[in-house]
Amino acid sequence: MTDLSVWSDEETRPRRRRRRKKSRGKGALAVIIALLLVVGVLGGGALLAMGGLHKLKDALSSSSAPDYPGPGQGDVLIEVKSGQTSADVAKTLVAADVVKSSQAFIEAAYANPDASKLQPGFYQLQHKMPAADALAVVLDPSARVQARVTLPEGLRLDETLKRLAKETKLPLADYEKAIKKRAGELGLPAYAKNNPEGFLYPATYDVQPNATVDDVLTQLFTAYATAAEKAGVERTKRTPEEIVIIASLVEAEARNAEDFGKVARVVYNRLEQGMPLQFDSTVNYALKADKQIVTYEDLSANSPYNTYKHTGLPPAPINSPGLAAMIAAVNPTPGDWLYFVTTDPEKGTTKFTGDYQEFLRFKDELKSNQ
Numbered sequence: 001m002t003d004l005s006v007w008s009d010e011e012t013r014p015r016r017r018r019r020r021k022k023s024r025g026k027g028a029l030a031v032i033i034a035l036l037l038v039v040g041v042l043g044g045g046a047l048l049a050m051g052g053l054h055k056l057k058d059a060l061s062s063s064s065a066p067d068y069p070g071p072g073q074g075d076v077l078i079e080v081k082s083g084q085t086s087a088d089v090a091k092t093l094v095a096a097d098v099v100k101s102s103q104a105f106i107e108a109a110y111a112n113p114d115a116s117k118l119q120p121g122f123y124q125l126q127h128k129m130p131a132a133d134a135l136a137v138v139l140d141p142s143a144r145v146q147a148r149v150t151l152p153e154g155l156r157l158d159e160t161l162k163r164l165a166k167e168t169k170l171p172l173a174d175y176e177k178a179i180k181k182r183a184g185e186l187g188l189p190a191y192a193k194n195n196p197e198g199f200l201y202p203a204t205y206d207v208q209p210n211a212t213v214d215d216v217l218t219q220l221f222t223a224y225a226t227a228a229e230k231a232g233v234e235r236t237k238r239t240p241e242e243i244v245i246i247a248s249l250v251e252a253e254a255r256n257a258e259d260f261g262k263v264a265r266v267v268y269n270r271l272e273q274g275m276p277l278q279f280d281s282t283v284n285y286a287l288k289a290d291k292q293i294v295t296y297e298d299l300s301a302n303s304p305y306n307t308y309k310h311t312g313l314p315p316a317p318i319n320s321p322g323l324a325a326m327i328a329a330v331n332p333t334p335g336d337w338l339y340f341v342t343t344d345p346e347k348g349t350t351k352f353t354g355d356y357q358e359f360l361r362f363k364d365e366l367k368s369n370q
Contacts, residue, residue, distance in 0.1 A: 065103035070133060072126030077145065077209060080138055082120040086110075089118070093134055097127045104131035114139050122146065122209050147207040151220075153322035154251045156285070157197045160320060164216060167207075174213045186214055187221025189228075191240045198244045198317025199224050231326035245313045247321035247329035252281035253340075255348030260324055261333030262340065262352050269338055269354075277307035285318040292345075344369050 076096050080089055086109035090102035099105045108131040109115035115135065121144040125137050137143050149167040151160055161179065165172035178186065183196045192199050200217070201224035207216055228234065233243045246267050254263045270277055280294045286303035299306070305314045321329075337352040341362035346369075351362050 065107055065131075066101040067104040067131050068100045068128040070128070070130040072129035072133065074127045076125055076127055078123050078125050078138070079210075080118060080120050080123065084118075084120070086115055086118070089138065093125075096125075098125050098129055099131045099134050100128070101131075105135060108132045108135045112139070119144070145209050147209075148204060149207055149216075150204045151200070151202045151320070153202040153325065154319045155200075155202065156288075156319050157200065158288075160200045168211070168216055170213050170216070175217070178213045178217055182214065183217070183221075186217045187225065189221075189225070189240065192244075193241065193316075195316045198248050198320055200320050201227055202320050202322050227323045227326060231323060232330045233326055236330055241316075242313060243326070243329045244321065245317050247325040248317035248319045249277070249279060249281065249314075250328050251319055251321040251325040253279055254325075254328075255342055255345075255350055257324055259340075259350050259352075260328035261331070262335060262337060262350075264328040264332035265335045266337050266340055266352070268332055269336065271312065273338070274311060275338065276309075276311045277313075279307050282307040282314050282318060285314070341366055 090105035093099045161175045200220045286305040336354040339359035340352045342350045343365040
């Protein structure tokens, strides 16, 4: 065993001694630093318990960033754009005189753990607000300023445009002009043949305050394209336009979701046998009406949409179908049905058959429930 206390070379002794002295110096310095850290942690323990490292940092380095005392005055609309950081938003707020300095807003964001949840959109704030108050507004999703427009399935084009005008506060005449002259530029598919009926997709839309008529219509056409792709509208033997026409008939005729595929099958079966569809919904479209029961006089309407007088599909969709109706048009339920009757209008109960005599019995059942 080597005895480290015995030196065989006198010349190495001083060098080793010097290294040991240097090591002791480093050790002493480490002890001092460790003690300082312990004191710092113990001193900041209460702060950590109250708010974490962010508050500790704030406490240790007081800020003198210029800030408004509040409460604020007037109104100003601010846009938070996608991908912006708190520093980007701070610049926007300073430029609009919402907060006094970027630093005040950045510090408020640094101290708020929810600052990472900032969402893009428009927010109504005030001039000369305290930075913390301004931050609280832009972090509140319910404070976003936007119009929410809900378009239910089955609306006709004219009904859709009227609802859009009402909810977005943009002139109906502007919608009518845009849909007539610029529909193709705004996203109407080429196979629609310049007829936007059926392609303003039914859904709920958030419309920003600075949105134009073109912006809104583009939203609807874009949503249609997404739904059509999902349903497979362009991946069938029939043309996409025919699929949307069939989907619009399904949307108008089916009362319950479970009947969509069956109604679609009736359409296909009648087309294959050369039978007229004889749908009241197409007569209503021809008359621009919404009658529960059409009359014999109505059935004589001279219109290509009158499927009592004309075989085949109507020339265009009769409403805007939703995704479920599109899927049914692409993948109808297998069956030999040629007729259907909603025998209980209140409950929406619909019965299907391929037998004409049974169809007549269903009609009698309907009469007894009216």
